[in-house]
Every structure is written in C-alpha cells, then in structure tokens.
Amino acid sequence: xxxxxxxxxxxxxxxxxxxxxxxxxxxxxxxxxxxxxxxxxxxxxxxxxxxxxxxxxxxxxxxxxxxxxxxxxxxxxxxxxxxxxxxxxxxxxxxxxxxxxxxxxxxxxxxxxxxxxxxxxxxxxxxxxxxxxxxxxxxxxxxxxxxxxxxxxxxxxxxxxxxxxxxxxxxxxxxxxxxxxxxxxxxxxxxxxxxxxxxxxxxxxxxxxxxxxxxxxxxxxxxxxxxxxxxxxxxxxxxxxxxxxxxxxxxxxxxxxxxxxxxxxxxxxxxxxxxxxxxxxxxxxxxxxxxxxxxxxxxxxxxxxxxxxxxxxxxxxxxxxxxxxxxxxxxxxxxxxxxxxxxxxxxxxxxxxxxxxxxxxxxxxxxxxxxxxxxxxxxxxxxxxxxxxxxxxxxxxxxxxxxxxxxxxxxxxxxxxx
Amino acid sequence: xxxxxxxxxxxxxxxxxxxxxxxxxxxxxxxxxxxxxxxxxxxxxxxxxxxxxxxxxxxxxxxxxxxxxxxxxxxxxxxxxxxxxxxxxxxxxxxxxxxxxxxxxxxxxxxxxxxxxxxxxxxxxxxxxxxxxxxxxxxxxxxxxxxxxxxxxxxxxxxxxxxxxxxxxxxxxxxxxxxxxxxxxxxxxxxxxxxxxxxxxxxxxxxxxxxxxxxxxxxxxxxxxxxxxxxxxxxxxxxxxxxxxxxxxxxxxxxxxxxxxxxxxxxxxxxxxxxxxxxxxxxxxxxxxxxxxxxxxxxxxxxxxxxxxxxxxxxxxxxxxxxxxxxxxxxxxxxxxxxxxxxxxxxxxxxxxxxxxxxxxxxxxxxxxxxxxxxxxxxxxxxxxxxxxxxxxxxxxxxxxxxxxxxxxxxxxxxxxx
Numbered sequence: 141x142x143x144x145x146x147x148x149x150x151x152x153x154x155x156x157x158x159x160x161x162x163x164x165x166x167x168x169x170x171x172x173x174x175x176x177x178x179x180x181x182x183x184x185x186x187x188x189x190x191x192x193x194x195x196x197x198x199x200x201x202x203x204x205x206x207x208x209x210x211x212x213x214x215x216x217x218x219x220x221x222x223x224x225x226x227x228x229x230x231x232x233x234x235x236x237x238x239x240x241x242x243x244x245x246x247x248x249x250x251x252x253x254x255x256x257x258x259x260x261x262x263x264x265x266x267x268x269x270x271x272x273x274x275x276x277x278x279x280x281x282x283x284x285x286x287x288x289x290x291x292x293x294x295x296x297x298x299x300x301x302x303x304x305x306x307x308x309x310x311x312x313x314x315x316x317x318x319x320x321x322x323x324x325x326x327x328x329x330x331x332x333x334x335x336x337x338x339x340x341x342x343x344x345x346x347x348x349x350x351x352x353x354x355x356x357x358x359x360x361x362x363x364x365x366x367x368x369x370x371x372x373x374x375x376x377x378x379x380x381x382x383x384x385x386x387x388x389x390x391x392x393x394x395x396x397x398x399x400x401x402x403x404x405x406x407x408x409x410x411x412x413x414x415x416x417x418x419x420x421x422x423x424x425x426x427x428x429x430x431x432x433x434x435x436x437x438x439x440x441x442x443x444x445x446x447x448x449x450x451x452x453x454x455x456x457x458x459x460x461x462x463x464x465x466x467x468x469x470x471x472x473x474x475x476x477x478x479x480x481x482x483x484x485x486x487x488x489x490x491x492x493x494x495x496x497x498x499x500x501x502x503x504x505x506x507x508x509x510x511x512x513x514x515x516x517x518x519x520x521x522x523x524x525x526x527x528x529x530x531x532x533x534x535x536x537x538x539x540x541x542x543x544x545x546x547x548x549x550x551x552x553x554x555x556x557x558x
Numbered sequence: 559x560x561x562x563x564x565x566x567x568x569x570x571x572x573x574x575x576x577x578x579x580x581x582x583x584x585x586x587x588x589x590x591x592x593x594x595x596x597x598x599x600x601x602x603x604x605x606x607x608x609x610x611x612x613x614x615x616x617x618x619x620x621x622x623x624x625x626x627x628x629x630x631x632x633x634x635x636x637x638x639x640x641x642x643x644x645x646x647x648x649x650x651x652x653x654x655x656x657x658x659x660x661x662x663x664x665x666x667x668x669x670x671x672x673x674x675x676x677x678x679x680x681x682x683x684x685x686x687x688x689x690x691x692x693x694x695x696x697x698x699x700x701x702x703x704x705x706x707x708x709x710x711x712x713x714x715x716x717x718x719x720x721x722x723x724x725x726x727x728x729x730x731x732x733x734x735x736x737x738x739x740x741x742x743x744x745x746x747x748x749x750x751x752x753x754x755x756x757x758x759x760x761x762x763x764x765x766x767x768x769x770x771x772x773x774x775x776x777x778x779x780x781x782x783x784x785x786x787x788x789x790x791x792x793x794x795x796x797x798x799x800x801x802x803x804x805x806x807x808x809x810x811x812x813x814x815x816x817x818x819x820x821x822x823x824x825x826x827x828x829x830x831x832x833x834x835x836x837x838x839x840x841x842x843x844x845x846x847x848x849x850x851x852x853x854x855x856x857x858x859x860x861x862x863x864x865x866x867x868x869x870x871x872x873x874x875x876x877x878x879x880x881x882x883x884x885x886x887x888x889x890x891x892x893x894x895x896x897x898x899x900x901x902x903x904x905x906x907x908x909x910x911x912x913x914x915x916x917x918x919x920x921x922x923x924x925x926x927x928x929x930x931x932x933x934x935x936x937x938x939x940x941x942x943x944x945x946x947x948x949x950x951x952x953x954x955x956x957x958x959x960x961x962x963x964x965x966x967x968x969x970x971x972x973x974x975x976x
Contacts, residue, residue: 142634142637142638142640142642142659143659144655144656144657144658144659144660144663145656146642146656147637147642147652147653147655147656147659148652148653148656149642150642150644150648150652151648151649151650151651151652151653151656152649153642153644154644154648154649154652155649156644157644158649216560219560219565220560222560224560224564224565224567224568224571226568226571226572226574226575230568230569230572231569231570231572231573231576231705231905232569232905232909233569234565234566234568234569234572235565235566235569235898235901235902235905236902237562237565238562238563238564238565238566238569238898238901238902239562239898239899239902241560241561241562241565242562242894242895242898245562287649476660477660480653480656480657480660481657481939483653483656484653484654484656484657485930485933485939487649487650487653488926488929488930488933489930489931489933490930491650491926491927491930493930493931508906508909509909511906512903512906512907512908512909512911513907513911515903515906515907521899521903
C-alpha cells in the first residue's frame with residue numbers, strides 16, 4: 141500500500157526533476173542569449189553595410205559572420221545535448237526549438253541577399269528581428285516552465301532584459317541604416333521613438349525583478365560617457381528634417397556607443413545566466429537532503445508497521461540516545477503528519493508566489509493568446525496574425541497589449557467556444 | 559545533429575505523455591468522486607444519527623460505513639497503481655494525495671466519535687467537510703494539470719459540479735441535523751442560505767462548461783417532483799422561528815429528496831468521468847498517428863541528407879507514382895517547414911484556449927493564493943489561514959474571493975517580495 145509518505149517522496153522527487161530540467165534549460169538559455177547578441181551585432185553591421193551600398197563595414201561584417209557561426213554551433217550542440225524525453229509541458233518548448241532551428245536554416249539566405257545588396261535595410265532588419273524573436277521565445281517558454289518562484293523571478297528579469305536589449309539592438313540597427321544612408325524619414329523617426337519607449341519599459345520590469353546584486357552590477361557597468369554620446373546622436377536623428385542630409389561619417393560613432401550599451405546589457409544577462417544555474421543547483425541540494433530525510437522516515441514507518449511500533453522504535457532510537465526524541469508509534473505518526481502538512485503549505489505558498497511572478501509574463505501572454513485566437517479563427521499564419529494586430533495598434537495608436545485585450549474580450553463577448 | 563523534425567517529434571511525444579498521464583489521473587478522479595459521494599452520504603446519515611441522539615438511522619449509517627470503506631479501498635488501489643515517477647508539475651498533485659491519505663486515516667476516529675455521540679452535528683459536519691475538501695483538491699490539481707483545452711473544459715465542468723454537489727451535500731447534512739434535532743437556529747438558517755446560493759453558482763459554471771450532451775443528461779435526470787418537495791422542505795426550514803419546534807418525522811423525507819439530488823449529480827459526474835477517459839484516448843490516437851507521420855518524414859529527411867537529395871527522392875518516390883508528389887529536396891524541405899509551422903500554430907492556439915478555460919479556475923486560485931500568502935507571512939496553518947479569511951468575509955459581508963483579492967493587492971501594494 142502506498143502511504144502518504146510515499147506520495148510525499150514522489151512530490152519531492154518531482155520538484156527535483158523540475159529543478160534538474162531547469163539546470164539543463166538554463167544552459168540552453170545562456171547559449172541562446174549569446175547567439176542573440178551576435179545576431180544583433182550582425183544585423184547592425186549588415187545595416188551599415190547595406191545602407192552604404194556595400195561601401196563600408198564589409199570587413200567588420202565578415203568577421204561578425206564568423207563569430208555568429210561559432211555561437212550557432214554552440215547553441216546547436218546545446219540543442220543536441222538536450223534531453224528530449226517526454227516531460228510534462230515540454231511540448232511548447234520543443235516546438236519553439238523546432239521553429240528556431242528552421243529560422244536558423246534561413247540565415248544563410250539572408251546573408252547572401254545582404255551580400256548581394258538585394259535586401260533593403262528595413263527588409264533585412266525585419267528578417268533578423270524575426271529570427272531573434274524565435275530565439276527569445278525559447279527563453280520565454282523556459283521562464284514559463286519554472287516551478288520555483290525564485291528561479292522564475294530571475295528568468296522573468298532575464299526575459300525582460302533580453303527583450304529590452306533586443307529593442308535596443310533594433311534601435312542600433314535602425315539608426316545605423318539612417319546614418320549610413322544619410323537621411324531620415326518621418327516613419328523611421330517614429331519607429332525610433334517607439335523602440336526607445338518600449339526598451340525603457342522592459343528595463344523597468346527587469347529592474348523590478350532583479351536582485352540587489354544584479355541592480356548594482358547593472359548600475360556599475362553603464363558608461364555615462366557613452367550614454368551621453370548616444371543621447372546626442374539620438375537627438376540628431378530625431379531632429380533631422382525629412383529632406384535634410386545627415387552626416388554619414390557619424391555611423392561608426394553611433395554603432396560604437398550603441399554597441400557599448402549592448403555589451404553592458406550582455407554582461408548583466410550573462411550574470412543572470414550564471415546565477416540561474418547556481419541557484420537551481422543550490423535548491424536541488426536542499427531538496428535532495430529533504431528527500432533523504434523522508435526516505436529514512438519511510439523506512440522507519442514501514443519497519444514499524446511490519447514489526448510493531450514498540451520494537452521498531454526501540455531499535456531505531458535506543459533509549460540511551462538522549463538527543464533523539466523517542467520517535468515511533470504516535471510520535472512518529474505525528475512527525476509524518478507535520479511533514480505532510482509542511483510540504484503542502486510550502487507548495488501552496490510557492491504556487492502563490494509563482495503566480496505573482498508569472499503575472500508579469502501576462503502582458504506577453506495576452507498578446508500571444510490573442511494572436512493564437514486570430515490564427516485559429518481567421519486561419520492566419522503567426523506572422524500574418526502578428527502583423528494584423530500591429531497594424532491595428534498603429535492605426536488606432538494603441539499598445540499591442542490593448543489590441544490583444546480587445547481581441548480577447550471580443551471573442552469572450554461573442555461567446556464562441558474557441 | 560538534432561534537426562527541427564527531431565524537436566517536433568519530441569514536442570508531440572510530450573503531448574502524448576501529457577495525455578497518457580491524464581488517462582491515469584482521470585481514473586483517479588473518477589474513484590475520488592465515487593468516494594466523495596459515499597462520504598457525503600455517510601455525513602448526512604451521521605447527522606441524522608447524532609441529531610436524533612442515536613435513536614434513528616443507526617442501521618442505515620452502518621450500511622453506509624461498509625459502502626464507504628469499499629470506495630476507500632478502490633481509491634487506495636488507484637493510488638497504489640499510480641505511476642509516481644517524477645514528472646513535471648506533479649509535486650502538487652502528489653502532495654495533495656499525501657494530504658488526502660492522512661485525512662483518510664482520521665476517518666476511523668471521526669466514526670467512533672460519532673458512534674459514541676461525542677461530536678455535535680456541526681462538529682462532525684466540519685470534520686467530514688474538511689476530508690472531502692482534501693479529496694476535491696486532488697481533482698482541482700488534476701484539472702490544473704491538463705494541457706489539452708477540450709479535456710480541461712471537461713475537468714473544469716467536473717470540478718464545478720463536484721463543488722456544487724459538495725455544497726448540496728453540506729446542505730443535506732445541515733438540514734438533516736435540523737430536522738433530527740427538531741429546531742433551527744438563526745445561524746443555521748443563514749448557513750443554509752449561503753450553501754444554497756453557492757451551490758447554484760457552481761452549477762452555473764458547470765453548465766457553462768458542459769457539452770450539450772451533458773446538459774441534456776443533466777436536464778433529463780432531474781426529478782421535478784423531488785425538486786418541488788425539496789423546495790417545500792427548504793422553505794419550512796427557512797421560515798421556522800428560532801424557538802419554534804419543527805416536525806422531526808420529516809427528516810427521512812428531507813434526506814430522501816436531497817439524496818435524490820445528490821444521485822442525479824453523481825450520474826452526470828460519472829458520465830463526465832467516462833467522457834474524460836474516452837476523449838483522452840481519442841486524442842492520444844490522433845497524436846500517435848501524427849507522430850508516425852513525423853517519424854516517417856524524419857527517416858526520409860535523414861536518408862536524403864546522407865545520400866543526397868536527388869537519389870533519395872528517386873528512391874522514395876519513383877517517377878511512375880503519379881499520386882505522390884515528388885517529395886525530396888526543396889519539396890520535402892517545404893513540407894517539413896509547413897509541419898513545424900502548423901505545430902507551432904496549433905500549440906499556440908491550444909495555449910490560448912487553455913488560458914481561457916483555466917481563467918475559470920482563477921477564483922479558486924485567487925483564494926488559494928491569498929491563503930498561501932497568509933500562511934507564509936503570518937506563519938499560519940492552512941486551516942487557520944482559511945478560517946481567518948472566512949471570518950473576515952463574514953464580518954465584512956463579502957465573498958471569499960473579494961477577501962482574497964484584498965489580501966493579494968495589499969501585498970502587492972506593500973511591494974513585499976513574497
């Protein structure tokens with residue numbers, strides 16, 4: 141007969157399996173973040189290259205392609221090493237990885253189109269952004285899978301930092317194209333403004349979830365000198381008139397100060413990656429100790445059941461051991477009960493905390509959810525659904541999340557069984 | 559190298575594992591529901607017995623004890639047969655089961671206290687309600703674990719029906735005590751009113767999630783005659799003055815018409831249990847077919863990769879087969895891409911639908927969440943936290959969920975890192 145202790149053990153072992161899984165996905169997340177960093181840089185240099193009609197930054201871009209390839213190989217190795225045994229709720233993570241791998245296969249096509257000057261700067265920016273979005277969605281699923289609140293908190297901080305960094309990367313790329321092309325359209329200026337606002341928002345969420353240690357690192361590594369330079373160049377882009385030519389020789393300076401910013405974020409991002417693995421391992425060893433205690437207790441209880449509580453108690457807790465309370469019979473029963481209740485309380489408190497942390501993923505989730513509904517109802521592809529919502533947001537001058545809420549409430553109103 | 563197809567396969571296998579798990583837990587849920595039905599009846603008869611100072615319903619109660627024991631054994635066998643291998647997110651389910659098993663061990667104590675007339679009707683009702691609440695929480699976790707929206711919909715319908723049935727069961731027990739004791743206090747009348755209102759609310763949620771087939775069954779199996787009788791007896795209890803004696807000979811009629819209602823609910827409940835298992839199995843076989851298709855495609859792609867696309871394509875799709883399109887090379891590539899995208903869209907649409915279904919569990923979750931916070935912050939036991947919130951709700955004449963929201967927003971306001 142399986143006793144409550146057996147199920148307590150099973151519950152604890154599930155927690156261990158979750159954490160082991162998390163150690164594995166944390167490594168994956170780190171390698172994903174590293175590849176994204178390279179792709180972002182490659183996008184920026186490709187914009188400088190394409191914006192200057194291939195006259196500038198050809199060599200820098202070539203060097204970056206090689207560095208990106210290395211990061212692709214590392215991530216691929218990490219995918220190869222991933223345990224793909226069926227696990228609960230793993231389907232979305234694996235499906236995102238499949239999607240990402242397909243995206244990576246398209247990279248060669250993008251690159252050769254860039255090299256042949258067959259893509260406009262905005263087209264190539266879009267292609268890179270799409271690929272990076274897939275990579276970020278892998279991190280999102282990993283964050284959504286964690287069942288430990290402290291780890292979820294770190295993952296949410298990381299996810300928001302990565303989103304902010306990608307928006308900053310898009311700003312670098314968009315600005316690089318403008319400087320290299322020597323002119324700025326009104327639409328491009330609006331896009332820039334949007335990128336700046338959204339990245340600030342993501343960084344605020346990151347800061348609200350970051351540990352004090354991370355906040356300190358983040359403050360310390362930001363260069364105020366480069367920040368001032370970036371602000372100055374930003375202003376020049378923002379204030380340029382539609383027909384006005386801008387100084388193309390500034391493109392290098394723009395790329396340098398934006399890249400400095402990217403590197404600062406990367407530093408913090410990498411620190412979170414390390415902390416994730418360390419924290420998961422620390423949690424694991426605490427739970428492993430707990431499992432050992434319950435295992436011992438299980439043997440005691442089962443021995444007590446088979447040979448009578450009095451004898452078992454005498455055997456296990458000799459009368460001369462003054463430090464151990466005389467466990468066995470009712471006392472043993474009591475301590476099992478305490479443990480079952482302690483575990484139930486702990487898991488419930490954890491679930492409560494987890495819900496609170498995850499709520500911050502909800503904005504993103506709302507958008508994904510609305511997109512999913514559009515895809516299912518209107519038979520749209522993911523990109524078409526995204527575009528439809530983005531266009532609506534722009535036309536109505538609303539945020540994506542407002543459009544998402546409108547879509548969802550509309551469906552709820554119609555009472556459709558989706 | 560693991561290709562996108564490999565991860566697509568892994569994603570599908572995860573879905574299969576989730577469904578297999580669900581088939582297993584559905585069986586558990588069915589046996590849990592069956593035991594709850596017996597415990598509810600045992601509680602009602604115990605109230606009639608205790609309320610009449612042991613003069614009535616002794617034999618009926620004895621028969622019921624034996625029937626309950628049988629259901630306990632069946633559920634225990636179901637626990638024994640449960641695969642307790644670590645699985646993701648399984649910790650809460652297993653912990654609930656451990657908690658439940660402990661509750662079941664206390665059943666013998668409750669019964670002997672009832673037999674010795676050492677418990678008041680309200681005390682014994684409370685003890686049974688607590689045990690049943692633990693059993694229902696097992697069903698809640700099972701509902702919260704499903705990743706298939708259609709199955710989640712059924713589980714949410716079931717969970718709400720079971721909650722409504724338990725509230726109806728508490729009404730039967732409370733009314734039984736009043737009829738048997740021959741008097742009705744103002745507090746007891748208020749409790750009755752509360753039980754009636756809450757059960758109606760649960761049944762409305764059940765109806766909104768039930769399939770048309772279930773709704774038809776539910777409408778068909780309700781006896782209007784018994785319903786009228788129950789309404790008549792309810793009114794007598796509600797209108798009785800505090801000092802007024804009520805006709806104790808009506809206790810049997812009350813128990814009979816309430817039990818009829820319980821049995822009707824049980825019928826629908828059991829039907830949902832059957833549907834759950836059938837639906838999960840049907841889903842499983844669809845996904846298993848999908849897995850086979852992807853497996854075949856994986857072999858084709860890998861063969862194509864190892865022997866060159868042209869030859870592989872010629873081998874697999876001879877030119878004279880006019881029905882098969884010439885898959886291989888770019889065509890094969892295209893169909894893999896389609897499949898990856900189809901899977902990504904499908905999972906996203908499923909996640910969206912799932913979120914909508916689960917939102918209905920959110921009221922319950924809010925309460926659990928707030929309870930968890932109170933437990934963690936105030937170092938309260940689960941029951942003390944529940945009581946604190948319930949007392950607050952009564953004092954402020956609010957619903958539990960409002961109190962829960964107040965607790966949560968208070969914590970959010972204080973910005974405490976919970």
